[in-house]
Structures are given as structure tokens and as C-alpha cells.
Amino acid sequence: MASSEELALDLDELKHLQSIAKRPRVVSLISNEIRTVEKLSIDAASVPAMQPPVSATRTPTPTPTPSVPNVVPNPALNYVPLGSFSWDQDNDQVKIYIPLEGVEQEKLETEFKRSSFDIKFHDVQGKNYRCAIPKLNKEIVPEKCKVVVKPKRVIVTLVKASKGNWLDLHFKEDKMKPNLDKERDPMAGIMDLMKNMYEEGDDDMKQTIAKAWTDARSGKSSDSLKGFP
Secondary structure, three states: OOOHHHHHHHHHHHOOOOOOOHHHHHHHHHHHHHHHHHHHHHHHHHHHOOOOOOOOOOOOOOOOOOOOOOOOOOOOOOOOOOOEEEEEEOOEEEEEEEEEOOOOOEEEEEOOOOOEEEEEEEEEEEEEEEEEEEOOOOOOOOOOEEEEOOOOOOOEEEEEOOOOOOOEEEEEOOOOOOOOOOOOOOHHHHHHHHHHHHHHHHHHHHHHHHHHHHHOOOHHHHOOOOOOO
16 A cells, blocks of 8 residues: 555645646546545555564464274175076077076176186175086186176076087086096996996996896806997
8 A cells, every 4th residue: 555645645646637637537537536545545544553463473283193993804704505596508608597686786796717607696685695616517708707687586697618518517527438547457447337327327228237247247248248229
């Protein structure tokens, strides 16, 4: 703000200009400016002399230390195994149908590997479920497998690594393949094969194999396999 002396000088000069001005617009402008300067002079006269600032010692505000919440680790989750499901297949993929309601897609945890899969269903009506096959019948393509949630069931799609038919979901060793252990009796592999055929065969097959065993034990080894289809 200008001092009182400067404002007084401005005011005198404006009044001089007002006395010599002839144009009404100019006279009006000068009159308005005179009123403004007069008001500033009055305000300047009413402002007391400024006091030097008083330095105040400020007490530093302590920085609050963030509190660390007590995190209680969650206990290990318990899962109810899902062993009841159906499945079908075509030449390219296997579909598994799991009857389970209340499943949310975002609460699924899936893990597909070349020869296995493991699917966990979290917080389904207050329980956790799990469906897993540790060793599949044949290999799959993990990155192409998927899980789709329906209102009353869950559909798991396994994409086969190689086209063909699966005899089962689970891996099973070929019982019809004879054991070729070189250290065993050469006839032991044949006997194992006949035993597996007996266990897997129908009544006619069992009767034929039983007769072959009887003949072999009685010395009729040359005809022991006669009658096999």
C-alpha cells in the first residue's frame, strides 16, 4: 500500500487535472479516481504502525508411529474331497461334471499339469471342496483346460494331448502286458498274463483258463493254450 504522503501528492495532481479537463468523460474518470485515492488515504491513516513480529518457539509435533495390526495367520484350510462325478469324452477332450451348487468362479483355485489336475472350491456354503486326480489316464494340454461354473454343477474340460479314446480317467497299468523281467522264469510272464486274463475275463474265459492251468499241471502242456480265441 502507498504511504499517506504519496497518496496526498496523487490527490493534488488529480484535482489539478480535474480543473483543466474539459471533456465530460475525462472529468468523470478523474472524479472516480479522486474518490478512490481519497478512500485509500483514509484507510492508510487508520492503519496502526506495524509491530515487529514476535518470534514464538514452536513445539515440534511428534510424528505418530503407525500401529502394526496383529496379524493372526489363518489355519490350514480343510477340504472335503469330491469323489462323485460323471464324465464323457470325444476324440479331442474329456469333460467332467461335478454336481455342486453355490460355487463362485472367482473363488476357484485350479492347477492343471500334463498328467494331473487339482481344483479347489473355496467357501461353498461354508465349506471348502476339492477335486483332484494325481495321475490321469493320458496326458493333457494344461493351458487349454478350463473350468466353467453352472448354477447346479461345475464342468471341467480337459484337452487331450493326443487324440484318442480313454478307457478311464485314472492311469492304470496295462495288466494284459506280460512281465518281461529277464531274471524271472520265462514262463512266469505267461502265467501272470493268464492270471490277469482270468481276473478280467468273463465266465467262458475263466473256464478256458482254468482248464489250461489244470492241463498244464497234469502234464498236458502242449495243449494248455488250445481253445483261446
